[in-house]
Amino acid sequence: MRPSLLDPLFVPVTSLDGVGPKVATLIEKVVPADLTAREARAGDLLFTLPSSIIDRRNRPGIALSAEGAIVTLDVRVDRHQPPPRGNRSVPYRVFVHDDTGEMALTFFHANATWLERTLPIGEHVVVSGRMEWFNGRPSMVHPDHIAFADKAEGLPLVEPVYPLTAGLHAKVLRRAIGQALARLPGLPEWQDAELMRRQTFPSFADALRRIHNPADPIDVSPESAAWRRLAYDEILAGQVSLALVRANVRKHVGRALQGDGVRIKALRDTLPYRLTSSQEQALTEIDADMAKPDRMLRLLQGDVGSGKTVVALLAMARAVEAGGQAALMAPTEILARQHFSTIGPLAQKAGLNVAVLTGREKGRERTGILDGLENGSIDIVIGTHALFQEAVRFRDLAFAVVDEQHRFGVHQRLAITAKGEAPDMLVMTATPIPRTLVLTAFGDMDVSRLTEKPAGRQPIRTVTLPFERYDELVGRISDALAEGQKIYWICPLVEESEEVKLTSAEERHAALRQEFGLRVGLVHGRMSGRDKDEAMRAFKEGKTRVLVATTVVEVGVDVPDATIIVIEHAERFGLAQLHQLRGRVGRGSKASTCVLLYKPPLGETATARLSVLRESEDGFRIAEEDLKLRGEGELLGTRQSGTPGFQIARLEFHADLLEIARSDARLLLTRDPALESERGEAIRVLLYLFGRDEAVRLLRAG
Structure with a gap:
């Protein structure tokens, strides 16, 4: 309680x-x-x-007040000048003076009775507000504060702005x-x-x-001692709850998952390429974890196109060899089906039975899959969060893979682990996360990193282009289509909006259709799952060759022969997101190009962002730069999804507190695992205060 x-x-x-x-x-x-x-x-x-x-401490006197400055003035009220009767467009003016000069206090649509009571003629008052000068005459429109001089000590001289x-x-x-x-x-x-x-x-x-x-x-x-104190409270609450999750996960004794190596060998033999050394290293770490009786909880970080899926498949095959089942959970239906199309053929050749389960499978088909999971005839299932619904029962879920972890909170991690007898868990992300953030969001995990691209991948050339050269770009795309290339065209919006003057995906689709006819497809988040899949399939199979899309294609969509991506209004996107989008091309053996189309003039941050992207393809360097430019909440996409985005802590100022909080939390729970000491009881208050109720529930469940 x-x-x-x-x-x-x-x-x-x-x-x-x-x-x-x-x-x-x-x-x-x-x-x-x-x-x-x-x-x-x-x-x-x-x-x-x-x-x-x-800051209202500035009291220069009327004549010495600068244009636009916020000032506080001690004045005497001279006269009132109400607007002519029936003409509400003329303001009500009250003229006041001090030792340096005279000015008007100006009120639009004023209540005359209230003004006469608040500013009586001959009264000495203190007013505070923004100074404006018209034709050499000073004025203050709608002062923020008005008080009689003898009651003015209550005026807030330093006011916080929220x-x-x-x-x-x-x-x-x-x-x-x-x-x-x-x-x-x-x-x-x-x-x-x-x-x-x-x-x-x-x-x-x-x-x-x-x-x-x-x-x-x-x-x-944020650098003051007071703000740092609150930031540390918040970070500590996060680290204690992650440590409790970790302790809870470890408490459910796992099991050693080791097989005879037959499936693994069959899989490796079907792969059309050799694994990179960092893929081999990650597999060694994962295999070592799986061989132990403790539960595995590991984060696999790999830049776009570094080959995480294959690592996950080999790990899942090991779990199946050991007699268990494996599940891979993706954040969207498009991604789940894409994983299925990548993994399915390879797995089948190695004698593994794979199924896909999303919200779309209905009726007999769905029943068949649910039965297969319950009786164990399905070895590997790939799906969305539909996988943790009540109706889904596994015969023996031994290994769970979660793709794009930052879309799932800690409680979902717990929900999927509840599906099996403490399954090992591998979490994958293509968002390169700076080390400081790995501590925040994944303090409960061990980390493997994939740092190389698979052999044969070409570097991506990145160019910036102002909107004025749009026609030139369309001409270049026409040439590329003639050579048989495929092109993504990314827009920030689905449909035109009044507030934001940006070209929407639907508008751009219509414009490009006029240029290139039926070869232009469209995909966005408001389409039904089936329509999205249909549009993606048409693009993959080459029925359409230009795909206009919103950021739904950001993560994991795989069309190896797409070689050009145009990102419209690139200045509107964050660095990590631009890097993710760019990773949609350069997945085959042909040279690829990313065109960042922007609307000048660019602000300082946007300029910095686009130039970092032009110079580097290293996702980890880009992520560190993004952290400097934008702060952590945006980077993990957490402002929307409410994972480890902070309310108070700003990692650009408070990163040093993370390490301290992490060791503080670990030491505290080593000495007092049930938080029963005097400090432990106080820490429980802290957890409730910062909305970490699920961590307290884990203590009770313990």
Whole structure:
């Protein structure tokens, strides 16, 4: 059970004064938590941190206030000038002066009674807001604060600036955050005293108060002691929960998976190429893990086209030789079917029975597959998350492969392992993940890396091209089609949108159809699974030769004879994503080209991003650069999917805390595996506070 101590923070935000259902919906848009499954709670507001401050300490006097500056002025009210009756377009002006000069306070659609009460003639008041100058005359439009001089000490001189959304006023959000802070109960200290001293960390409550009530710009910097304290709390909660998952996984005793080597030999003999040395190295590590009685939990990182699937197939074959079954789970139907088309023929030659199971298999076909899994006649099943539905039962699931792990959270890892008697698990990702992030997201795993491309693969030439040269590009594609090449054309949107002036996939498809006729196909995420597969098959078989697509083709889609990829509005994509997309070509023996089509002028980050991509094909270097340019949440695609993306920690500032938290978590759980000591109890509070309830449940299940 969650400690009752935390109850004041777990009430809905609608229980705060001034927050009705409408405001709550707006607050949910700015609160950083993953709220897909629930409404926002008061505690979420504590972690909605300011991005900057407004400094109202500048008091230069009217005549010395610079254009656009935020100033605070001590003035006397001279006269009111309401708009002419019936003409609402003219603003209401209140003229004021100080020792240096006169200015107008300007209000549109004003309430005259309220202004007369707030700014009485002859009264000495303090106003704060942005200064504007028209034709040499100073003005302040809708001051942010107005107070009588004798009551002005309550004015916030340093104000935090929070992320907002249309319709949500800064004052409303600030008031709600203030109420949440006031509800913060006295919490036990979960951090090690020596670490606090070394890092000069304030207490949890002091850190929150310092950031939400800043006295100086440094207080809202991610590098301040207060922000680092909260970042460490969040990272530690993550590392403790990963360590608990790992302990839980290891607790279910695995088994040694060793076979006679017959299937493995048959498979290797059917491969049309030799494995690279890094594939062999990864297999050696995986085989060693499988041979032990402990459960395997290993991450296989390999750049696009480095041959992860074959490594996974050989590992699955070993599990089948040992008398078990294996499952490969992919994040999308397209990918599951593609793995099936790659793995199926090889596996069959080696005498392995492989099936595919997604949401699309229905009726008799589905029943046949479910029966085959239950009676053990199917050795390997490939599918989407449909594999962990209740109805799916295995005779003996000994080995599970999860593809593109960052699309699956820790709880899904647990769900699939529940399907067998503690199956070994191999997680694959084609997103090259910097070492710091491997610690964050996969602290519970051992890691193998594939660093080479299979023999015969050509490097990909990457060029940047401004939109002005679109016609030239179409001419070049016409030549490529005449030579029998295949082309991907990637667009950022499915259909045209009013807000964003970008060419949509549907629009580009129509334009290219006019140029190249029926040879142009279209695939995007809103199409049904069957239509997507049909479009991919037509492209693979050469019925269409240009495929206009959104980023659904980003991961794993394999058409070896595609040699050109055009990425439209390349400046809109992140580095890791551009690198993934580029990896759709260069999969055969022909030289390939990636064209980054951009709309000038480019901002500084976009320029840096495109030039990194032009210079390098090394996914790990690209990932490190991407981390510097964008921060970790975007890189793992986690801002959307709520895996290890952080609310508070920013890895570009706090990477040093990861190592400390990892060893802190391991040491803590070695000494106190059930978190029953005084610090252990406090750590439980921390886990609940950061939404790591599933980790606490593991303790109970233990």
